[in-house]
Amino acid sequence: MLFLNEVSKSFKLRDGLYKAVDNVSLEVNAGAVHGIIGASGAGKSTLLRMINLLEQPDQGTVTIDGLQLMGLPDKLLRKERQKIGMIFQQFNLVSNATVSRNVSIPLELAGLPKQERIKRVKECLIFVGLEDKEDQYPAQLSGGQRQRVAIARALANSPKLLLCDEPTSSLDPTTTVEILNVLKHVNSRLGVTIVIVTHEMDVIKTICSHVSVMESGRIIDSFSREDGEFRPAAESFSSYREEIIGKEREAYAR
Ligand SMILES: Nc1ncnc2c1ncn2[C@@H]1O[C@H](COP(=O)(O)OP(=O)(O)O)[C@@H](O)[C@H]1O
Ligand SMILES: [Mg+2]
Incomplete structure (x- = not known):
């Protein structure tokens, strides 16, 4: 239902351009709960915001249910955006x-x-x-x-699509479970496709059917859940855990 084709986004900084998202392609099937996990600064929020064009890609295309969003007249884009819900950490x-x-x-x-x-x-x-x-x-x-x-x-x-940017990152563990359950119901009872950005591996484990791992603006690996396990290579998926948590700690220590 959602297709990002080779999208990139750079931000102008004082000392030049910073490439926050670098040539990312992503396909999300209808009915999926697709997680995007990575350390802070990996480009997750920027990627998510490009899905509803809150952030305009410099390159690439965004297609939802066969409709290319970029280049749509404002009025039509507003109508399409109404079919995309969004929630945030704050x-x-x-x-x-x-x-x-x-x-x-x-x-x-x-x-x-x-x-x-x-x-x-x-x-x-x-x-x-x-x-x-x-x-x-x-x-x-x-x-x-x-x-x-x-x-x-x-x-x-x-909406047919719900975008979630770190929806549980400012909640305690018990409340996190509660909110993830609500999102699970949104997906299973209402049939809403979900894309969820997080740095918490537990979020991925609890509700995601698919996961993409993001690092330095790129998607470096993807997994889908079969029989409860992420495949291919569930072992290599677990190895991201320590790596991501470690980077997260470094980022907050700075
Ligand atoms: N509006 C902006 N202007 C300049 N730099 C930005 C802007 N938004 C994000 N960035 C930079 O792009 C990188 C990726 O940011 P972001 O997508 O928020 O990462 P994440 O959500 O994974 O933490 C970061 O280095 C961030 O500082
Ligand atoms: Mg973010």
Whole structure:
């Protein structure tokens, strides 16, 4: 359903160009939960943001369900983007809006009539288990509850694809499991294809059907799960674990 063909992205720095994503091709099948794992700075977020063109690739193409997104007129691109939900590490909720208003905003932008919005907001809040929090503000919620609101908001327009950028990285282990379960349901019950960026191997192990390993702007390896194991070469997959965790520690120590 999603195809990135040889996409690259460079950023201008004071001392020249920095290639954050370097000639990456990636295919994600409908119904997959596709993980992208790598140490911080590997280019994961940049790659994810190119899928909905929040970041314009310098080169390459992005195709979703046979439609090439680059070069689409603004109005059509906005319509296509409505079919792509996104959630982030820091939730990105509107702090002075209630839970239900946060979920309603994408529906307002899509021009849905008020009565239908009310109905849809309720459905989405029930799906994430927050129907009793509709009148609260984000500051009154826990991290896990805030991420549930963000998931409800991302689901509001019934997307076929959900992009997740480190969705559990600011949550404790118990809450991480809860949120991963919600994402599992989004995939299995609603049939939404998921691309999830993470530096946590447990996230990959818990919910991903496929995984691509990213390093220095490139995808250096890919695995798919068969009979519970990542293949080919489950051993080489495990060997990334120490490597990635080690680099992550170095990056945060700096
Ligand atoms: N807007 C930007 N301007 C300049 N450099 C950027 C920008 N966004 C990302 N980068 C750089 O690109 C590299 C990859 O970043 P990112 O995609 O955020 O990596 P990751 O999500 O894997 O941590 C990093 O070195 C980062 O500093
Ligand atoms: Mg990132």
